[in-house]
Amino acid sequence: MTNKVLNDFLEPQLQALRDQGLYNTIDTVEGPNGAKIKVNGAELINLSSNNYLGFSNDDRLKKKCIEATEQYGVGAGAVRTINGTMTIHNELETRLAEFKHTEAAIAFQSGFNCNMGAISAVMTKKDAIISDELNHASIIDGCRLSGAKVLRAKHQDMDDLRRVAKEATESGLYEKIMYITDGVFSMDGDVAKIPEIVAIAEEFGLITYVDDAHGSGVMGKGAGTVKHFGMSDKIDFQMGTLSKAIGVVGGYVAGSQQLIDWLKVRARPFLFSTSLTPGAAAACIEAIDIMESDPERMEKLWENGTYLKAGLAKLGFDIGHSETPITPCIIGDENLTQQFSRRLLEEGVYAKSIVFPTVPKGTGRVRNMPTAAHTREMLDEVLATYEKVGKELKVI
Known part of the structure; x- marks a missing residue:
């Protein structure tokens, strides 16, 4: 039985979330997470997966995962710093460094762990972190955990970044100052202005971190x-994940050898959590090898993203300013956004609503994630469904 004090807290809070359209219902996928999925027995076109290149279902990755599991076992058996570092983990980190064109890399159990561990391993309460106001939650939590002073910069506003960097530098209050940003912003699909960021960082001596x-x-x-x-x-x-385009699980940081050496002795998730499974590590290596040798899947991903984006815009949906395959349909009102997503599902399209606190209040959206595995016929069916539901709910 739930403790009365706890229940008195939880019950009204949960009801308030439901009333405001902020309560998220978790669906169970019956089978693999591909271009089509089955939920509650219904087959749906899937536009909510980060499986950009379809690797999570690729037979070649499955084969490597099985082979590594048979060779090393289902788990690593320990944290990396005791005896949980296996040959396959070293191979993965070497491959990641080659892939990212850096001296070295370190693999973590998840992307969230990565940001929590890496930021707090380097930044302290004597430092400051300038953070783009729309950065991912894992960055926000990593910054908080570090104890550093967090200074927010307006989203993708380079003039504001320069202002904040100048004020922080000239204040003389901080030993180190870091600027941290998403590379691609997951809710809007826009891309960080890396050249301008680098120029400002060099001007003010900022440490740079790109998720x-x-x-x-x-x-x-x-x-x-x-x-x-x-x-x-x-x-x-x-920083990057191994769970999205790579299709498996995990995260990593790539950088200088000194940085990676430091993270391996100071990043707490690396020190105190059991390593990636050997099968996952082997599958990640295979995904990187395929990606570098065969660009066809990436080309198909971009082709599908461009097609869907153009079709939704032509119908009159607000798709924001995405520069990548990520395609939001911004509805605004949270309850209407939830209703829109439910109606899409009833019509055979699985595209989840995204509302506060993932995005600011009043900017609820249905986020579409086309992948390389979608066919043109699937996307045409999606567009027809969006037109039907959009007109029915008076969104277009």
């Missing part, structure tokens, strides 16, 4: 946003 969770495998021929701009030697921390 490229949604850029790796999508931008820069797969190597990410930093590589897209030819700035691999200018960004101090290149």
